[in-house]
Amino acid sequence: MHPRFHRLLGEKHFSIGLELPLDNDWSSAGQRLRQDAGRPFGVPDLKQHANLARLADQAGFRALWVRDVPVYDPDFGDAAQVFETFSYLGYLAGITQNILLGTAAVVLPLRQPWLTLKAANSVDELSDGRLLLGVASGDRPMEYPLFGVDYAQRGALFRNALELLRSQGQGRLPPGAQLLPQRPEAAPLLVAGLGQQSPAWIGEHMDAWLAYPGTPEEHRRRVALWREVGGDKPYISFLHLDLAADPQAPMQRLRFGGRCGRLALIDELQALREAGVQHVGLHLRRSGRPVAEVIEEISQHILPRFHDAN
Template sequence: MHPRFQRLLGRNNFSVGLELPLDNDWSSDGQRLRQAEGRPFGVPDLKQHATLARLADQAGFRALWVRDVPVYDPNFGDAAQVFETFSYLGYLAGITQNIMLATAAVVLPLRQPWLTLKAANSIDELSDGRLLLGVASGDRPMEYPLFGVDYAQRAELFRDAVELLHSQGQDRLPEGAHLLPQRPEAAPLLVAGLGQQSPAWIGAHMDGWLAYPGTPDEHRRRVALWREVGGDKPYISFVHLDLAADPHAPMQRLRFGGRCGRLALIEELQALREAGVQHVGLHLRRSERPVAEAIEEIAEFVLPRFHHAN
């Protein structure tokens, strides 16, 4: 296991983070505000993004997960956190101190691999080694012709970029040349999906897996498959959460997650841990309550159950 995961997972080998954007634009109030401001569906309100990122850091969440959505596509209806991934991570590195900064996931075939390596090393340097680099092959065909990239070659481009990120390009640079900044170790690579590769290749070349959201039973089956190819490398996933004000509210399953009170959330996280999930990124865009309020309640009542001994 990459040593950086010890910082993410702690001694309990389980932790909780947050997926950006920290907005509730998919809630009923969020939808009304979005329509009043003329924002398309899936474009969040980012006026409080810096305040909420600092709050997450101070509250003890272990990671902020940033998605890579180069172009807003109304057919998908999700602009993620709007800002360009590496630019935003550089900003977050400057306003946070402890929280890991993670991508879920950078679309490698759409990016020039040497510049991806330089950007990743820059973020890692600026954040004092807090980068977790999630990568993927992409799932939006509209972007490939726009970027001048052959969609049919994405598997090969993905493999080449992974090799460069792992090796830091040391065997490919001209004599005497250096790609700066140089890092003492490459950031761990996690893959979302399979990157158009075989499971065996993914298990051998990646440091962890970013799994699609699911129920504990679904994750139990997926974890077993991951252990066959990835051994003890981390298994990470996400939950879309609408945290009810009533702490006793039972779990009501929704797409990619659920609506529940904090007691049911604790039960759900415990079930995910028992299923083999090692880190959960909470996604709060469905939250009917203010995002800051949900973050503070989770920090006070939920995180101590899982982070207290870490």
């Protein structure tokens, strides 16, 4: 297991992070604000993003996860965190100190591989080794002709880029040439989905799996499949959360997550841990409450139950 995962998972082998953007633009109140501001659906309000990222870092969340959405497509209706992935992670590296910075996930076939390697190494250097490099083959066909990339070749392009990232380009540069900055080791490589590869190939070549959100029972089945091909490599997923103000509010299932109070959230996280999930990134865009308030409550009442005492 890559040493950086010990920072993510800790001795208890389970941890909690946050998926950006840190906005509640999918809630009823957030949608009203979005409409008043003239933003399309799926484009968050980022006025507080820096303060909230700092808050998450100080609160003890283990990772901030950003997505790679090159072009806003109204058919998908989600601009993610708006900013370009590596540029934004470089900024986050400068305003946070401890929290790991993960991509979930960089679309490798749409990016020039050498520049992807340079960008990843730059973020890793600027963050003092906090990058978790999640990668994927992409699932939005509209982007491929726009970028001049053959959609049918995305599996081969994914493998080629991954080999370059893994090897840090060694043996592929002219004599005396260097790609800077150089890192002592490659950042851990995590995959979302299968990257157009076989499960066995993914289990052999990737350091961890970024699984789609699901119920504890769904994760139990997926974890079993991952263990067959990936052994004890980390299994990571996400949970869309609307945390109710009433601590005793029961779990109400929503797509990719649920609405509940903190007691039911504790039960859900415990069930996910027992199912074999080792890290959960909480997605708060459905939150009916202010995001800062939810972060504070989770920090006070939930993180101490799951993270290491230190």
